[in-house]
Amino acid sequence: MSNRIPALLCALLAFFALGFGETVLEGPALWLQRYLQIDTTNPPGNEEQAAHFLSRILHQEGIATQLIFGPHGRPSLYARLEADNPTEGALVLLHHMDVVPPGEGWSGDPFSGKLENQLIWGRGAIDDKSLGVAHLAAFIELHRRRVPLSRDVVFLAVPDEETGGTLGTGWLIQEHPELFADVDAVLGEGGINRAFNGKHHWWGIEVAQKRPLWLEVTAFGRAGHGSKLNLHTAPHRLIRGLSRLVDKPLEFRVTPETRQYLEAAAAFEGPFFKDLVARLDEIMAEEHPEKQLLPGLPNYFLDTIQVNVLEAGEKLNVAPEEASALIDIRLLPDTDDEEFLATVKELLGNDFDVEVVLRAPPVSGSPTDSPFYRCMEKFLGRKAAVIPTFIPGITDSRYFRERGIAAYGFSPFVLESNEVRGIHGPDERIPLETFEKGVETTTELVMTCSGKD
Numbered sequence: 538m539s540n541r542i543p544a545l546l547c548a549l550l551a552f553f554a555l556g557f558g559e560t561v562l563e564g565p566a567l568w569l570q571r572y573l574q575i576d577t578t579n580p581p582g583n584e585e586q587a588a589h590f591l592s593r594i595l596h597q598e599g600i601a602t603q604l605i606f607g608p609h610g611r612p613s614l615y616a617r618l619e620a621d622n623p624t625e626g627a628l629v630l631l632h633h634m635d636v637v638p639p640g641e642g643w644s645g646d647p648f649s650g651k652l653e654n655q656l657i658w659g660r661g662a663i664d665d666k667s668l669g670v671a672h673l674a675a676f677i678e679l680h681r682r683r684v685p686l687s688r689d690v691v692f693l694a695v696p697d698e699e700t701g702g703t704l705g706t707g708w709l710i711q712e713h714p715e716l717f718a719d720v721d722a723v724l725g726e727g728g729i730n731r732a733f734n735g736k737h738h739w740w741g742i743e744v745a746q747k748r749p750l751w752l753e754v755t756a757f758g759r760a761g762h763g764s765k766l767n768l769h770t771a772p773h774r775l776i777r778g779l780s781r782l783v784d785k786p787l788e789f790r791v792t793p794e795t796r797q798y799l800e801a802a803a804a805f806e807g808p809f810f811k812d813l814v815a816r817l818d819e820i821m822a823e824e825h826p827e828k829q830l831l832p833g834l835p836n837y838f839l840d841t842i843q844v845n846v847l848e849a850g851e852k853l854n855v856a857p858e859e860a861s862a863l864i865d866i867r868l869l870p871d872t873d874d875e876e877f878l879a880t881v882k883e884l885l886g887n888d889f890d891v892e893v894v895l896r897a898p899p900v901s902g903s904p905t906d907s908p909f910y911r912c913m914e915k916f917l918g919r920k921a922a923v924i925p926t927f928i929p930g931i932t933d934s935r936y937f938r939e940r941g942i943a944a945y946g947f948s949p950f951v952l953e954s955n956e957v958r959g960i961h962g963p964d965e966r967i968p969l970e971t972f973e974k975g976v977e978t979t980t981e982l983v984m985t986c987s988g989k990d
């Protein structure tokens with residue numbers, strides 16, 4: 538009885554503070570709101586506050602955590618629920634705490650975490666804090682219900698994914714391989730689900746992805762007054778080199794990962810897409826395959842070169858000594874990166890300084906016949922079909938795959954294509970209902986695939 542008056546008072550205060558009709562968030566939705574309010578824009582990341590926030594929630598449940606700081610001072614948060622007599626290797630629930638800079642064009646504060654029209658707003662609402670909270674909720678539920686486990690389950694929150702993960706997952710797995718010695722599967726971001734017109738067609742489990750070969754290239758030349766003829770200034774050399782590079786003929790090819798994905802997806806698409814997939818080899822043999830592919834599809838068959846940042850002089854009438862570019866190259870899973878880099882250097886020409894910012898070796902996709910994948914397929918298959926996908930993007934899954942650990946990109950949130958537009962763009966938000974369903978799906982999935990029968 539004694540608790541009732543303060544509780545009633547709190548409810549009344551909340552009612553008047555928030556106004557009539559506004560939902561008061563609680564549980565995982567409230568965690569997400571608070572998580573979104575922590576600005577973890579990368580660079581620089583500032584993930585420490587986020588790591589402490591997640592840690593506090595786990596401590597309140599009586600779960601021990603480890604904060605692991607790298608020499609760069611950025612923390613990873615690691616917690617493990619131990620099985621009594623494990624019969625399978627551990628499962629890691631992985632997400633990243635950092636977010637990309639909000640950028641321009643938001644209709645409100647990107648770190649408000651506000652709930653408006655049943656949508657939770659904020660940078661990270663989809664990528665990747667909602668997934669992190671779904672993992673956290675599932676992890677806590679296993680602990681609260683004392684679910685007998687068939688394997689250890691690890692909750693892992695990392696920094697630095699958005700700039701390549703070298704100081705996050707890359708560093709952690711390199712310096713602390715013991716944390717992952719018995720891991721069977723990693724569940725992380727990168728899953729894509731197909732839903733349109735209110736119907737959920739399939740769950741896409743990401744099993745393969747492209748690899749980054751990010752470069753900074755610098756050209757040098759004689760500095761001088763802009764009024765003098767000088768054909769070989771640094772900017773001129775850079776322009777010529779880059780133009781040879783971006784004019785490199787496109788070399789299309791179908792990798793097994795892309796074929797597996799498109800063939801699986803074709804079963805749910807219309808006749809045009811089905812026909813396109815049936816004729817893939819024929820199309821690739823033609824002179825301009827891109828003319829026959831739908832927008833966005835060429836990426837699946839190409840190593841791409843995108844020059845995204847240019848830097849040279851500051852004054853119109855002065856030739857600078859140096860000019861540089863940042864180049865985002867994405868390689869197919871089996872491209873030889875050494876060879877590709879040698880070609881890039883050759884095309885740029887002599888006297889270029891080429892610095893590799895980020896690279897990843899060729900790697901095989903995660904298996905679709907592992908017990909964990911099969912379990913996901915069986916469990917999720919009750920709601921919609923499950924297909925193995927290939928994504929042109931990159932995630933931290935590649936660090937695990939490089940070490941022979943199966944990693945799967947899975948999103949429990951079923952969003953239509955117009956709802957995912959906010960990822961890396963303005964007005965990122967997630968419908969509250971979708972989020973809550975996703976939390977439930979994650980919890981059930983983890984319980985099903987890590988609990989004892």
Ligand SMILES: [Zn+2]
Nearest residue numbers: 664665698726
């Ligand atoms: Zn992400």
